Amino acid sequence: MYVLHIGNKNYSSWSLRPWVLMRTLGIPFEERLTPFPTGSSFSLFRAFSPNGRVPCLVDDGWAVWDSLSIVEYLAERHQGVWPADGSARAWARSAAAEMHSSFTALRNLCPMSCGVRVEPFPMSDALKHDLFRLGDLWNDGLARFGGPFLAGDRFGAVDAFFAPVTFRAQSYGLTFEGAAAAYPKRLLDLPAMLEWYAAGLAETWREPDHEAEIRAAGTLVEDLRAIA
Numbered sequence: 001m002y003v004l005h006i007g008n009k010n011y012s013s014w015s016l017r018p019w020v021l022m023r024t025l026g027i028p029f030e031e032r033l034t035p036f037p038t039g040s041s042f043s044l045f046r047a048f049s050p051n052g053r054v055p056c057l058v059d060d061g062w063a064v065w066d067s068l069s070i071v072e073y074l075a076e077r078h079q080g081v082w083p084a085d086g087s088a089r090a091w092a093r094s095a096a097a098e099m100h101s102s103f104t105a106l107r108n109l110c111p112m113s114c115g116v117r118v119e120p121f122p123m124s125d126a127l128k129h130d131l132f133r134l135g136d137l138w139n140d141g142l143a144r145f146g147g148p149f150l151a152g153d154r155f156g157a158v159d160a161f162f163a164p165v166t167f168r169a170q171s172y173g174l175t176f177e178g179a180a181a182a183y184p185k186r187l188l189d190l191p192a193m194l195e196w197y198a199a200g201l202a203e204t205w206r207e208p209d210h211e212a213e214i215r216a217a218g219t220l221v222e223d224l225r226a227i228a
Helices: 013-025 067-075 086-101 104-109 125-145 157-172 178-188 191-202 208-217
Strands: 002-006 029-033 056-059 062-065 116-120 218-223
Touching: 002 013, 013 067, 013 157, 013 191, 056 067, 062 067, 067 086, 067 157, 086 125, 086 157, 104 125, 116 157, 116 208, 125 157, 125 178, 157 178, 157 191, 178 191, 208 218
Parallel strands: 002 029
Antiparallel strands: 002 056, 056 062, 116 218
């Protein structure tokens, strides 16, 4: 059985991607969660991950690291990771790769923390641009392939790559126009997303650097997490 190493569910957007994909597609795996330590996590995570980061998938002793690589590894072994249609598959891969390599302002200015609600500080032009591009991308996929997911009628890898954005939308009150407006809630209502969210709220770990990023993002309105 696969072993998927992840970080805190409240914080770890990168870990969420393969986790929610495998849960939703019914790909069995053993979860091993290692909380982020204070300071550098490199030495701790190096015990199971070659690059000292999460997520990391281990298959029969062989480590596959980085969320994009993990998804491609799974796609070689399981149906439904990417769309069967060639055009939809090409679009989905492009959109997932863009999410993987771009949207820096969104990552930095709206860090993922499932259990908080934040009134964000005035948006920078870079963040506005990222949000505009997200809405544009989602509307394109939903219109092009008919929805309700980005590349058609089934949840797949491209949706998994944007799953962390939907938690950010919930935490920071981010909104989108057109068909994209309903997309975050659609993902948040998936059973696997509800499972991840409940586990994130139950965590009592607090990592100072992640908490500082949240405070820098805006005014904390509500903290729904279990008491540390």
